[in-house]
Amino acid sequence: xxxxxxxxxxxxxxxxPTPTMWGAVRSDVTRDGRHYAVFQKGNxxxxxxxxxxxxxxxxxxxxxxxxxxxxxxGCRLAETTLQGDSGEMRGxxxxxxx
Numbered sequence: 001x002x003x004x005x006x007x008x009x010x011x012x013x014x015x016x017p018t019p020t021m022w023g024a025v026r027s028d029v030t031r032d033g034r035h036y037a038v039f040q041k042g043n044x045x046x047x048x049x050x051x052x053x054x055x056x057x058x059x060x061x062x063x064x065x066x067x068x069x070x071x072x073x074g075c076r077l078a079e080t081t082l083q084g085d086s087g088e089m090r091g092x093x094x095x096x097x098x
Contacts, residue, residue, distance in 0.1 A: 014037075014050070015037035015048040015050055017037075017039040017046050017048075018046060018090070020041075020044070021039045021041050021044065021046050021090075023041060024039035024040055024041035024044075024046070025039065025040050025041070026038070026039050027039075027040075027072045029068055029072060031064055031068060032064065034049060034050075034051060034053075034061065034064070035049075035050040035051060036048065036049055036050065036064075036065065036068055037050065038068060038069060038072045038073070040072075040073050040075075040093070043075075043092050043093055043094065043095065044090070044091075044092060044093075045069050045073060045075075045077070045090065045091055045092070045093050046088070046089070046090045047065045047068060047069055047088070047089050048087070048088045049061060049065065049086060049087050049088070053086060053087075057086075058085070058086040059086075061086040062085070062086045062089070065086065065089055066079070066082070066089075069089075069091070069093065070093075073093055073095065074095065074096070075093035075094055075095035075096070076093060076094045076095075077091055077092075077093050078091060078092045078093065078094060079091070
């Protein structure tokens with residue numbers, strides 16, 4: 001019974017950033033019928049794909065996620081810092097000074 005309650009509790013959370021990204025600005029985006037949550041905190045960024053992806057779709061989803069990070073934040077992604085897969089990625093961005 002406890003396991004069932006825990007499973008329902010976690011399922012209700014939706015996309016949550018890693019603990020280091022708590023307090024980050026969240027942007028929800030839909031692209032090509034898929035939903036993503038983009039979190040930015042300083043020069044750190046995290047993007048999470050919401051929903052299921054079929055085999056063979058992951059490479060295109062990853063490319064979309066990289067594009068979304070730059071579009072949503074207005075910053076340039078340092079691709080050498082990128083970690084993760086088509087479900088969740090983290091990295092650093094370089095933003096223009098205002």
